[in-house]
Amino acid sequence: MFKVLKTSRYIAYYLSAFLICQSLHAESESNDNYVLANELGLSQSGNLPTVEDQDWYWFIVDSPTTIEVSFDVGNTSSSLAYWYVSVQDELGNVYGAADTGENAVFSTGLPGAGTYYLVVEDGSFSDDYHNTDAYSLTAAFTPGVAGVETEANDTRATADEFGTEVTGTLYAVTDKDYYRFEIAGGTSLQVAFDVGNDYSSLGYWYVSVQDELGNVYGAADTGKNVVFNTGLPAAGTYYLVVEGGSDSGYSLNTDAYLLTATFTPGVAGVETEANDTRATADEFGTEVTGTLY
Numbered sequence: 001m002f003k004v005l006k007t008s009r010y011i012a013y014y015l016s017a018f019l020i021c022q023s024l025h026a027e028s029e030s031n032d033n034y035v036l037a038n039e040l041g042l043s044q045s046g047n048l049p050t051v052e053d054q055d056w057y058w059f060i061v062d063s064p065t066t067i068e069v070s071f072d073v074g075n076t077s078s079s080l081a082y083w084y085v086s087v088q089d090e091l092g093n094v095y096g097a098a099d100t101g102e103n104a105v106f107s108t109g110l111p112g113a114g115t116y117y118l119v120v121e122d123g124s125f126s127d128d129y130h131n132t133d134a135y136s137l138t139a140a141f142t143p144g145v146a147g148v149e150t151e152a153n154d155t156r157a158t159a160d161e162f163g164t165e166v167t168g169t170l171y172a173v174t175d176k177d178y179y180r181f182e183i184a185g186g187t188s189l190q191v192a193f194d195v196g197n198d199y200s201s202l203g204y205w206y207v208s209v210q211d212e213l214g215n216v217y218g219a220a221d222t223g224k225n226v227v228f229n230t231g232l233p234a235a236g237t238y239y240l241v242v243e244g245g246s247d248s249g250y251s252l253n254t255d256a257y258l259l260t261a262t263f264t265p266g267v268a269g270v271e272t273e274a275n276d277t278r279a280t281a282d283e284f285g286t287e288v289t290g291t292l293y
Contacts, residue, residue, distance in 0.1 A: 067116075071135060081100055082125060087110070155178060156214075183235055191209065193242075
């Protein structure tokens with residue numbers, strides 16, 4: 001069964017087809033749900049003539065695959081989110097998305113073989129500002145999912161394995177991205193969170209380091225690039241977590257992020273949690289780095 005976005009109607013169906021790479025394809029209406037979806041060409045063009053319109057494009061992958069989606073609206077450049085562009089599976093699960101009023105590029109990992117969909121619909125500002133400008137939609141496919149987020153990784157139990165860096169997006173206010181790593185002993189961790197800008201004062205993202213009990217060892221509430229350090233006091237499994245920040249409730253940001261971590265043996269000169277009381281204070285030498293999460 002499959003849930004069509006913005007409806008409560010469920011429809012059963014069977015679909016068997018092969019993805020054929022084609023040159024620029026114009027959208028063919030009506031393609032307002034997965035049953036009527038157009039086959040995705042190499043480059044797809046279309047527009048949303050009404051607020052209710054949705055454009056669905058299907059494609060098939062035969063193994064875990066990274067997809068890079070490029071959404072191009074030419075000279076349109078706006079902070080208003082006119083369009084919501086998403087990658088979904090046959091059950092309506094979202095793997096990545098952009099809520100945007102301008103050109104956008106995002107990547108996501110598709111964890112297994114199957115039929116997937118690219119969907120273009122009105123964005124979060126569409127109730128007040130509808131945009132009928134033409135768009136072009138391009139998808140590039142790479143075998144494997146190394147270094148890219150795969151949904152659903154919304155909990156510690158479903159966390160992606162973390163190496164040294166990963167790219168991802170938050171497709172909704174409720175989305176969380178968990179990345180798991182292990183250390184063999186006390187370790188200093190430097191986290192770099194890159195969203196391609198150094199100027200926003202809004203807290204779009206909350207990036208934290210947690211243990212298996214959810215204890216936080218360091219964090220940043222940010223709308224721009226940030227770097228922070230923390231000490232992990234003992235061997236074990238830990239998590240890097242990206243979720244909506246303090247301003248995400250009224251201002252969702254679906255921009256892509258790059259999350260990088262550098263590991264150094266030992267915790268000398270760096271704060272280790274929990275050091276919230278005199279009884280649990282860190283030993284101080286001549287200097288220390290830390291954060292208030």
